[in-house]
Amino acid sequence: MRKRTLGLAVATIATASTIVLAGCTGQSEPTPPASPTPSSSGITMPDLDQFTTAPSGTPLDEEGGATTVDPKPAPPWDAEQRAAAIAAAEKALTTFARPDLSSADWWAALSPLLTSQAQQDYQYVDPANIPAHQVTGAGTIVDDSSRYAVSVDVPSDAGMYTIVLTRINGAAPWLAARFTPPEGTH
Known part of the structure; x- marks a missing residue:
């Protein structure tokens, strides 16, 4: 799966480079970008390693600022x-x-x-x-x-x-x- 994603990225970069170079040389019509090759299931999965993971323990409070989760137990109601x-x-x-x-x-x-x-x-x-x-x-x-x-x-x-x-x-x-x-x- 990783090879397919890497290949797709290389193909996308090559296509973009071709379009940019065609614009520089005066070619009137750029070459259309290549379509990604779908996997056998028909779905192309993104590379999850490229995304940043969500921070832990810092949800937004009611004012919109970051706060830490308060681990204290529920207060008694006595x-x-x-x-x-x-x-x-x-x-x-x-x-x-x-x-x-x-x-x-x-x-x-x-x-x-x-x-x-x-x-x-x-x-x-x-x-x-x-x-x-x-x-x-x-x-x-x-x-x-x-x-x-x-x-x-x-x-x-x-x-x-x-x-x-x-x-x-x-x-x-x-x-x-x-x-x-x-x-x-x-």
Whole structure:
């Protein structure tokens, strides 16, 4: 099979050389390229040694950049993990609901608590337009169908916010992915 592929490559190079030389000598019609000779099955296989193998352990993450595969086991979903998710949601909303801060101060405090996608989504929010000023009670998990994503309702002086949190593994912190304000507020 390798000889046939090598022969096909040589024939292709020879044909291309003939066409180029014909153009240089003023010959009006180039010689048509030779057709590859198919194998007995009718299929010509490419030389697989000419291709680069795919890298291992570097899939693209959600932002399109390379990341390594995290071999950590799935996190437990116990009372401690649930309490950590609620605390992270309350902290995120407490930091988010600060319309009294300048944009720069608000962003400096909030951005470390956000996923990279949420950082893109919220970077141009004017904190003066946020209707909530403070958290008024304890958060409650409303969707915990995944160990890596959770929705938590957190009461505020403007009504109930739903905070969506995510994490990449059990050792990673919960990060806010979305703040959904109460209905009727903007």
